[in-house]
Amino acid sequence: MIALLLALVACDVGTVGPSDGGDDQITPGDPPTGDPTGPGGEINADCPLDEATLRAEAWDAVFQPVCASCHQAGGIGATSRLRFVPADSPEGLKANLALAATLAREDVNGESLLWLKPSGAHPAGHGGGDALSARPDAAEALRWFIDWSRGDACEPEAATCDPTTPTTRHLRRLTADELDATWADLLSLPRGRVLLAADPTHHGYDDVAALQITPLQADQIRDAAELAAFDAPLAAIVDCDPLEIGRIACATETIEAFGLRAFRRPLTPSDLDRYLAFWEPIAREEGFEPAIRWTITAILQSPHHLYRPELGVRQPDGSYLLTDWEIASALSYLWWGTMPDAALLADADAGRLRTPAGRQAAVDRLAADGRAHDHLAATVARWIGLGRLPVVGRDAVMFPGLDATVRAAMAGETHAFVRAVAASGGEIGDLLDADYTFRDPVLAAWLSRPLGDAPPDAQGFRRAPLDPGEPGGLLAHAGVLTTWALPSSSSPVQRGLLVRERLMCLPMPPPPPNLDTTPPPVEAGVSTRERYRQHSDDPACSGCHVKIDPIGFVFEGYDAAGRPRATDGGHPIDTSGAVHDTPSSDTTVADLLDLSTHLAGSADVQRCLSRVLVRLGAGHPDAAPLTCAADSLADGHTPGDLPVTAPWQALSLSPWYDRRVGAPLEADTLAAGRRLTLGALPEDSGEWADDVPDGATVTQRTSSDWGNGWCADFDVFNPTDTALAWSVRIPLDGTPYNVWNAAWTDHGDGTHTFVGVAWNQTVQPGATVTFGLCANR
């Protein structure tokens, strides 16, 4: 959404011509006139609905709030086929819905045009971008209207909001921040050891469900892992004396202890064997400690470390329950942004995280810890876009001295403030209308404000009261005002978007093509406000800018470096403004104090932060049950009164949290068998432990071994109470030349898959099937 920050500011050309590109860009036509008999009868004769129902369920639910401001005469969507007329009258409503129904019945690539466009999925794009994903309620209403228009549905069902409905979950790659924090804890090293190339974002936040490891990142992790493993203090890794208890015993103890913390679960026997087998030859060549450090280098690059599964174990009813260890990790990264500590791992080991009381006790402990307050502060900083503060370009002549130290002090103010709110059990409203802030000497000097007498925290910040009438809270923080500004001036557009898009989760569309979006020129004798006002008067622009600029004007009392100012280029400052076209926060305000006070009691802001906290924490940006849970949590409190930690509390304790459903392709992938997968094979062990917690095993019985080759039978055991098809992928010491009772695939990487053949492809409950092979080494 940053795309439109500047581009939106003004337009001095009012001509919006038909485009030459998109196939659905049609020159404006007369709006259709509907048959005035029977309000919804001509759209769906089988299910005619009365005017009140249609107005509530379609017009007010989606078309008015999402579409109408652009798709109306004079709006920037007026040249598309969707052009609404005023809907105040029954005739107007009817005409609008008839038009929408026509588009709803039109298919592009098998999907309704009326869905493709506002969801941003149309091949030719949508001038308003993705207008739906931020408004799940509207999306649901639109989906119903489309189905109804097409005769596929009748009356809308009462909105279902069941926050306990499980969804799919993921193998979650640690985010860059999580990985960095984890290494710091794991290795007793300062933060900043591993810096990953920027990951994909989703609505401005890390796309946590979809994170992968690119070639560049794999190389960055490799490099950083080597350095970190060899820089870590030995005491952070090794807690035994190899001379005293023996090298192998000490290596075993070290790998088990470190592995438990790095994998956030106990090592399986095959894990341990694998890493001991890795350690042993290096120890022989280079000695105990270098071998341990190389082993840790490997563990830091292991998929068991870099990803944390929230996949669980399949239950007889086909659902999945997360393991105790997965729950421990989920809680820890949710609350602290880092790995579980020893106490949480002990909770997992004892099965305490499964019981409501045990989970509650763990959550209470996590929430009371300073790490939770720090993590909440970091998350709020992400919400208000402070990540860009260190690098936003600022004119060196106009703002001398705005260096990295000052910017760090600005970020520190917000961090200390949110941490204090969280630590005191504060509410969302407290983030916006506080009568105090925090300053360190650098910030106090930059703002020419007193440092205060309160004792400094570890970072040197002191709590400082504000003067009566002085705006406080996030919107008055120097870092926020600096981030949301232009290199050489304030920016009503940027600051308006901060409030709309970030604080209220109401995204704006990008400016449409073929509209000249030249920004207002800086003219001597004209204030910023006046420049922007002139341009926003253009009807082609005002449809959107009326939602942005009047909010941004309220911040005119601050320059682009976060400092209060009395005049703007010699002009007196007018800080009056207004909030338009929001679900429930419309108002007029006199100044920033007024706006902050108003937003502190805004149901829209409360919902938005609730959603952001729940979605980011759950790693599931668009899961409907979560959005619904976040909304009902927010709506259950007076606006502004929702405690800032409540969304994470609710998420941690929700029935959604520790279970999931299978992914759409998962059943197919696993149709050939359950998860009978094995780690590396210790040469002469009888049984291979598997990585899969469903109890299934494959046991090798070697019948002969002549050095250059071997033959063995393998027993596949099904411990569950259902009959299962089976397949096994295993690494083999050699290449099979004869295989019986199984079909066989060589993956070319040392591993092989064996699948049952006609007579033994199913293993009965509690039974064993056998296949066998001979292989050359």
Place this chain on the structure above:
Amino acid sequence: MSLTRRDLLRNSAAALVAGGFVRLLQPTAQANAANGPRRLLVLYGPNGTVHAHWRPQGNPSAYSFAPTSILGPLEPHRQRLIVLDGLNFHNATNHEGGMAAMLTNQGGLGSETRGASLDQVVGAQIGGGYRLRTFELGVHTSAWGGSNQTRMSYAEAGRFLAPDDDPIRAYTRLYGDVGADATAAARRLARRQSVLDLVKAEIGVLRTGLGAEEQAKLDVHLDSLREVERTLTTPTPCSAPPLPVVGDHRHNDAFADVTRAQLELAVAALSCGATPVASVQLSHTVSPSVFSFLGERANHHELSHMSDGQVDGVASFVNCQRWISSQLAWVLDRLDGLPDPAGGTLLDSTLVLFVSEMGDSRMHTCDGVPWVMTGGGAFTEGRWLQLGGEWHGRVLYAIASAMGVPIASFGDATSGTGRPVML
């Protein structure tokens, strides 16, 4: 023929053997398509152009780049350049749309190129024997995270690759451990190989228990580890120059220094046969960078939206774009000064492509994108082509074909089939 992602990788794996062999015979001349360009360098500059200040003066049979125009700094190289005037993106508009379509022509997974960008498609075809199949370098591309706003390289539809914004890291990736003694280096290589073997085996085991959705993640990881492995086992066949000096590479005022360092690395990687495909991305669409080193005070995006009446603002934008042209000129100078062991200079066998994601950015359209390119031995240079609205997908197709990629269309088939007649 349709390439799957696996095919792309498999082609490269096959080429790994062949390429490795060829290189023994001919250090910097891994030939692919006969007589085609052997290297590709893509340079990106943000936010389009103002055509009146970009177009050559004269007519297509007798023209020059006016000294004060955006292309002015390239006048000494006019005879080496093909000016692609009148080139449109098909069905793409605006900043993000243009950025996403720029090197992909919007191919979905169903297209022959599977939505991969030109650099990746070419790298998959010819990069197999090299230390790095492709080398993505950036300047201030990542402060806003990875999105269709900030990325131009796509491995496949929806999966973009972050360029390395840090010249120091990129230097290490290109040259490996510099200055280590041979025994220690060999030992370290063996250890790293053991780590990779272990981790790859773990991923192989882990993935078998997962649904296809999560398996895809691990497949990408595995592919990435194979790239790392190749980097470890394929030394860059040149000695390393001194480490670049750039300060904090993320700082706005470091823009020019980081640009120069990244361009140096790109040229070095190409010239010493460490990669056949390099790209350097200067910022991204809606660039917030302030070209303060030129004395500019507004950010690049803001300047790109100045109307013709705002004479000073347009002059500032032209100033920025001229500087970007001067960077391209520097690259051409460097390539022209380095000999190609196969004969001629590196510029003779390297196709240099300058791209931007929009035409006139004040209109937010992708019509008349200000692209220029060299011929790389395959296309006649020294021309000002009047393309009259030709789809840019055909230029991508022409380049990929010239570099030996066996496809019938690039990205969207409607606009990416066949090469422009004039090119």
